Amino acid sequence: MKLLKDKIIQEGKVLSENVLKVDSFLNHQIDPVLMQAIGEEFANRYKDAGITKVLTIETSGIAPSMFAALTFGVPVVFAKKSKSLTLSDNLYTSKVHSFTKGVTNDISISKDFLESDDVVLIIDDFLANGQAVLGLLDILEQANARTAGVGIVIEKGFQTGGSIIRERGIRVDSLANIKSLANGKVEFFEESSSK
């Protein structure tokens, strides 16, 4: 997606060979015009998939999910990273390790918001080691819901998450797929969408 790649080139900060900081438009400050374009792109790619819910994980997946869900006319459900006291125990849970933050979180989704007849598009901001998506897939299996695919804003294609998920036969659409962050420079794979 050219608009997104241009934004990454213009505003992304390469902090190391593994870390790309996009705090100016995705992870801290958020560009709503770009998020709308991203959400609508996901909705267009999955327009014939019969999506009934968009599933994401707090926090940065919520913005693009909102616009995709608005286009589909379906709700967003976001997985929570820790139990809130106002949530009951009626939960699907899984564990997600964040290599960026160095912590393992329980993620949870209320059983009220996932049904066995749901057809779900997962959306997240980054795909690197794939831990967050694997946790969401685990929860979708627990709920016997169907996974239509995974929409990712920025995939770090040089890490293993994308391969692990695609090898399970799951469709992954990355709007920007990064080949390398070497030498302080962002290099993209030519083809950023795949089954």
Next chain:
Amino acid sequence: MKLLKDKIIQEGKVLSENVLKVDSFLNHQIDPVLMQAIGEEFANRYKDAGITKVLTIETSGIAPSMFAALTFGVPVVFAKKSKSLTLSDNLYTSKVHSFTKGVTNDISISKDFLESDDVVLIIDDFLANGQAVLGLLDILEQANARTAGVGIVIEKGFQTGGSIIRERGIRVDSLANIKSLANGKVEFFEESSSK
């Protein structure tokens, strides 16, 4: 806002005299059509205020903020509840106590995303004790930015947060202002918007 009040009556769950659970459309599952209506309502109320940024706090303030910001044509900035390893120390910080979760969090915003010439609309999902908004106001003061007002989806008008903030001369717009949750029933104040 009638659409919102109707939704609260239909789907809100009164767990106690202090706790209203709206997990089916705001805090866990999110209704994008309602969020768009809410965001546009805030944008309309502040359309002449010269807003340059919408400020919120993760997680549930992000969805309505996106649609307000899209209408204004300005970015959203969300305060983070804990430092991420990919954030530098170039931060404004404040402390926020959550009575719901029983924890005190540091909240932080990168100095890169608040300027002294910013005119800011704060948006959040709930206003109860006002701790989150007071933390955001503290950060706006540190940045010497101007606060145009505070847009709240659901105010618990029987708690003290709204009074504390209004007494500081700050405009607060609540789209639903709850008078009481007694006897398992939601009762609204007649007038839910105020200066």
